[in-house]
Amino acid sequence: MKKIKILSLLGFAFFMQSCEDDLNVVPEDPNQISVEQFYSQDGAYTQAIAGVYGNLSLTGTLGPDNSNIGGVDAGTSQYGRVLWYLQNLSTDEVIWSYENDPGTREIQRNIWNSSNPVIRGMFSRAMFQVALANEFLRQSTADKLNSRGITGAQTLSEIEEYRNEARALRALSYYHLLDLFGKAPFNTEDDVVGVAGPEYNAQQLFDFVEAELTTILPNLKPAGTNIDGRLDQGFARMVLAKLYLNAEVYIGQNRYNDCADQCIAIIGSGYSLATNYLNNFNADNNTSPEAIFYIQADGLVTQNYGPTTVMINGQVGSIESNGNQFGVGGWGGALRLRKQFVQKFDGNEFNNDVRNTIISGVRDIEITDIANRDQGYILAKFSNISSAGVPGISTTFVDTDFPMFRLADVYLMYAECALRGASSATLPQAVTYVNALRERANNGSQIGNISQSNLTLDFIIDERSRELHWEGHRRQDLIRFNRYTGGNYNWAWKGNGSNGVSIPSFLKLYPIPQASLASNPNLTQNPGY
Template identity: 70%
Template sequence: MKKLKINAFYLLGFFLVLSSCTSDLDVVPEDDDIFLSEQFFAQQGAYKSGLAGVYGNLSLTGAGDAGSSFLQGIDAGTSQFGRCLWYLQDLTTDEVLWSYENDPGTRELQRNIWNDSNPIILGMFSRTMAEVALANEYLRQTTPAKLSGRGVTDAALLAEIEDYRNEVKVLRAYAYYNLMDLYGKAPFLTEADPVNFAGPEYNRQQLFTFIETELTNVLPDLKAPRTNEYGRLDQAFARMVLAKIYLNAEVYIGTAKYAECVAQCNQIISGGYTLNSNYLNNFTADNHTSPEMIFSLQSDGQVTQNYGPTTVMVNGQVGSIEQNGVSFGVGSGGWGGALRLRKQFVQKFDGADFDNDARNTIISGAREIEINDVANRDQGYILAKFSNRTSAGVAGPNSTFVDTDFPLFRLADVYLMYAECASRGAAGATLSQAVTYVNALRERANGGSTAANIDAGELSLDFILDERARELHWESHRRQDLIRFGKYTGGSYNWAWKGNGTNGIAISNNLKLFPIPAQSLASNPNLTQNPGY
């Protein structure tokens, strides 16, 4: 399948265009004399290459090797978009622990004791704001006036550029969605603002309105589902973001919008996606061929080497005792047992219903389920979900940097969102259809067997929260889910090391949002800190 070619050179070019706003983005260009936007757009294929640069910021961190970063004072591994997303959405929950707590920022995140100087929180905020800046600059450079001034008159190219612009608007809306979800606010900037501009602070209601309006307006002009080249978004991506903001609308703006979520889910489901017959083939080195994938973050062990989420997960899930990395297509020792499972997640698979469940890749062996010492990599069970081998068993060409794309959005999530909305009584959703969708996932997980199927009486909200963990674990959904279900803060549901307690303790409500990084506050006087920090 054809993929969008992501090239670090073009990403470098766009960061250099933005060199005048380094105080807002903490971006350090290598040499602002080597790149001028007009020179860039004079090149053949420049407009698509520029588009690839905007997409590329979601996978790459710099123009050099995997250790390079455009963001000042931040390690590449703690400023890679997908990895930061994974840290904030999964490492802060009941799903997983990172063994090496000397790695900056990780200890505070997984023990829920972070503050506004956490480098990973800064990395995510800066990387996501950089995506906004890249999108804005692309839109500035592709206006009708700019194109006319450069003598761009070819009708086919103009139509393509309009497609690119629409996709960039969606990428910008997606960036603001993450800022709204994680931080609850952000500096607001569009292409209409000058480059060296400190944007006003937008709260969740303002961001929600912008995201909803922008995506609704651009949707008709996006490519239909499954018709764009792999690595580029389409209508289904935009609808996924809309579905997510509607699903979480009570958290974001205090108003339920579950019926609106159902409407988006129905549109996505009718878009031609189907469940992969093999659950684990969604997490292999050729998962870009999965008919279930709506959008993923690209990873390539040769071309786009980065310390992104799938490289972290495949290497990190290798057991310190098991030395089982070869089975995943990486070195036998991987990263020496970097990742282990918290007991409360493991217990989601207790019971005979999950004995033959393909989603249950938990390895226990002679291990203890309890993790009493985070540094003891032999404590706690491990996972075998992600792999750098193809569905046919062929290892990726690089034994460290994986070929496995990160599944940002896939059809299974849509089924479960529909089921949740039905359980919450949303108009337009039926319990019978919700049960059908849940059972489709369970039958897929059990090789076609209906032995673990459920009926409508079992479709409670607690069941759905647990089923989302079983289906979507390590896919950057868990924190958002726990907050929506009222299980993240407080003490109604505790997990190992929550709140820095071995068995978990209650945490305060302010932790539903991450703090605005101290450096970002210093660079933009319009920003204010979130309560509790």
């Protein structure tokens, strides 16, 4: 099996379950074995850390229709899917045809409120990740290990590695909460289970994520040396780079030098661009040499309605019925492209660009009726077929991992930092990195190469969309470039207008879900909601 061993140990993936109020982590079933019984078993801590990782991929223990997050259904609580909805469906890149699906209409028209189930799913899933990591850390202290007779040097060393990885996964969730909500309840392993944490603002979350990752980074495995699917130093540096790249948005501070430093370290860690761009998005994309961290998917082991299952089935056109092209049955035109994204590939230099997987056919580029699945172009970027042409094991649940972090993004972050004045990043090197991406996209041809005079911030924001579309970055990028709210840049159905209208600045942050406010009196609502 191509997936990592931890996903074959998911009997414990969700031994602990969130309560309805998202505050507690308690045993899922009173008939299950006790915590002490579980941890007395051989390999218990390996299975336990698998549960923390598993929260990124799975929604529950009983299959794809089961969720361990109270108040939302399974699809609306899958970590990668709700992250993708909030970062991509709310932007110019994509639109969802079936607006009866709870929460999607409001997200893609930028008219959400604090009762939106997708928003609640993201907030709750991220806080559940924090709770799982905290519980693992509680159960793996030196005192706990000693009381359970765990004294072998190798086992203790492995558990310490797991502890650092749990802390990194917790930092990832707090980073997502910072980016999407600007605040969150704060809890660590030192807090009593079930006690409502205090509200941490953006500065406090920023400081925690930075300090936590900086502290544990030297103790993580070097980039590329951990078991496939587990995080390493490249992961920690990537979260730090993203934190610093967006620091002006988060805390009003210019941290582009720090971002560039992290990019340089990542680039020097042994990653390389995949020869074929599309091999980053197929059924064996975990083998890509530019993969820094992908959320795992497996058509047999991790069946769920996560981002790649949604994207690949959603790509299948209502007119084209081209599911065989991607190794899936398809959902009859669930996803289409907004015109403004399609226009990013206007120009002769993109005629043979392999990143341009847009299918136009007999379709109209305009989407005047969202329910009309025949309107709007479609995409062919993601696939449930391997690089060797072997289809995934299932035609519904895909084997394709979700590319959360990959090297191409680092190249573009470096270039942006150079343009924004980072002293450790140079414009000539930035051009080299951008041209490496463009030559890869053009099968080695230099037809799309740029000169230093072409390298501008306007170029970078469009190039990021061309290279990274549907990968969970677009909302964040548009906010950083001041093109998300207001009327500087409009796209189809922005603000509920068919041609796009200006939206207020408070929409740069999502609201704290009403249910979370009700369960934690320490939380306050974001302005505007």
